Amino acid sequence: MATVQDKLKQVKALFREMDQALIAYSGGIDSTLVAKIAVDVLGDRALAVTAESPSLLPEDLEDARVQAAEMGIRHEVVQTHEIDNPNYSANPVNRCYFCKSELHDTLRPLALERGYPYVLDGVNGDDLRDYRPGIQAAKERGVRSPLAEVGISKAEVREMAKLLGLPWWDKPAQPCLSSRFPYGEEITVAKLQRVGRAERYLRTLGLKNLRVRSEQETARIELLPEQIQEFVMTTDLPALVATFQSYGYRYVTLDLEGYRSGKLNEVLSLGQPALTP
Structure with missing residues (x-):
């Protein structure tokens, strides 16, 4: 091998x-x-x-x-x-x-x-x-x-x-912001900016591996499973909710299953071939 x-x-x-x-x-x-x-x-x-x-x-x-x-x-x-x-x-x-x-x-x-x-x-x-x-x-x-x-x-x-000595070898994956939206929901510049601001805010709290899934007026926060309990216990949740609402979200939720790359793709049927335009 x-x-x-x-x-x-x-x-x-x-x-x-x-x-x-x-x-x-x-x-x-x-x-x-x-x-x-x-x-x-x-x-x-x-x-x-x-x-x-x-x-x-x-x-x-x-x-x-x-x-x-x-x-x-x-x-x-x-x-x-x-x-x-x-x-x-x-x-x-x-x-x-x-x-x-x-x-x-x-x-x-x-x-x-x-x-x-x-x-x-x-x-x-x-x-x-x-x-x-x-x-x-x-x-x-x-x-x-x-x-x-x-x-x-x-x-x-x-x-x-x-x-090779790259100091970023463990950098978290960061796909484009459009990946934060469920398929079928229209993507706009305003929505991209909103979800970007939400993720930046969470990073100011010291979090690295995370996603904010944006579904219409709802922000669903995904964290590593092992971080969820500490996050709930130590974060000023009312301040977080108020901040997200100031960005334009009405509802702020936490995904209890935790962060997993490619989660939104799970709605696709297994074995579905790649679609072409």
Whole structure:
């Protein structure tokens, strides 16, 4: 069985074959690892590009900038406008298809203009086993996923990032804010800003692994199961409720099952094929 060191060598070999590459870089640990390996192998022939949109927290954009500077990779920010696409804002089950279509329809021309033959993303091996319609959009546009190509799992991503000395190796996953809404509920800029403010508030309380699921006028807080009891006992709940209500929520609830990545996908029937536009 290949070790993490073996897989790291395989990814580096892929980059050496590419010669030049543009990385779709969100600042999350997956794309950060890809950017780190790219700059280690390609130097200034690697470019990391972050898409700025209402579904990205300003703090996450700043994290991406700081991390890129520390890794020494060239970094640029582009604007994407997926929220203007009614196929996206209507929030169908394949919403991510339209998000990644917008992203890569923006990055591909930029890559060609700059002379980069490859656009890469941070999709890992575990992602291929989840319902991720955005992966289809990326593949249709010729995007490569070096972590998935080598079969690197999420746990191995973190292990590899730690091995390479990235201080963010244990950074919590932070998918786009649109993932906080149940399928079928329209997504607007105001709603994205509201849920973003709610999550920022919880982080000021010292919480890291969390989600605020936004369902119409209700905010449902998800925390790690082992944190729930302490949270209830030590948090000024009336102040929290008042704060969330000031953001525009009417009801504030706590999910007693706790946080689990991809929970909203559980409403999809098992075995449902990926939908296409």
